[in-house]
Amino acid sequence: MGTPEFITALRxxxxxxxxxxxxxTAVVTRRAAVGTEILLVRRADNDEWTNVSGxxxxxEQPAVAAxxxxxxxxxxxxxxxxxxxxxxxxxxxxxxxxxxxxxxxxFQCRFVSGDATPADGENTEARWFSLRDMPQMRMTQLERxxxxxxxxxxxxxxxx
Numbered sequence: 507m508g509t510p511e512f513i514t515a516l517r518x519x520x521x522x523x524x525x526x527x528x529x530x531t532a533v534v535t536r537r538a539a540v541g542t543e544i545l546l547v548r549r550a551d552n553d554e555w556t557n558v559s560g561x562x563x564x565x566e567q568p569a570v571a572a573x574x575x576x577x578x579x580x581x582x583x584x585x586x587x588x589x590x591x592x593x594x595x596x597x598x599x600x601x602x603x604x605x606x607x608x609x610x611x612x613f614q615c616r617f618v619s620g621d622a623t624p625a626d627g628e629n630t631e632a633r634w635f636s637l638r639d640m641p642q643m644r645m646t647q648l649e650r651x652x653x654x655x656x657x658x659x660x661x662x663x664x665x666x
Contacts, residue, residue: 512564517604524597524605531610532558532572533654534584536617540636544651545622546643547580547629555641557650559610572613580632582620586613591653593664614654 516525534545534557546555560575562568569586576584591612599605622632635641640648653662 510561510563513561522603522605524607527606527608528562528568529608529610530560530562530568530572530575531612531650532576532584532586532615533590533612533651534558534576534580534582534615534617535655536634538634538636540638542655543634543636544640545576545580545582545617545632545634546641547624548631550624550628550630553630555643556647562611568611569613572611572615576615577620578626579624579628580620581623581625582632583618584615585618586615588614588654589661590614590656590658591650591662591664593662612650612653 513525513527536543536545545558547558548555558572558576558579560571560579562571566574569589572586573584576582589611591610593610593612595608595610597605597607622634624630624632656662
């Protein structure tokens with residue numbers, strides 16, 4: 507999936523000005539013989555392993571967006587069970603000059619069904635990893651996993 511249509515329409519009006527976007531990160535887990543496994547995708551644009559993430563469509567409920575993004579990007583059905591972390595990202599500038607900033611809602615999601623596969627072209631791989639056998643990832647991705655697996659009943663809120 508490319509840039510959502512609503513963002514393309516907004517860009518026609520605001521040009522490259524900073525755009526505040528609401529996004530989700532889905533930390534998907536399942537139980538396996540080796541213990542808890544995490545579903546990760548390898549991004550086509552930078553070859554990095556990440557959790558599934560995406561932009562919330564206008565009017566879409568955030569938990570529904572998390573479930574939709576996992577199905578679209580990794581071909582699996584999940585249920586968003588808990589909001590784990592609410593935080594914002596530093597400003598970003600894309601190669602075309604567009605600027606933005608994301609509010610990220612991190613959800614702990616439970617696997618229901620499906621075979622992990624890169625389903626929409628945004629990723630080159632989708633696969634399960636045991637917690638002991640995780641690939642190299644950015645600290646920001648590991649922080650999201652930590653928040654989702656923390657066992658905390660309430661979401662974390664960033665205060666810095």
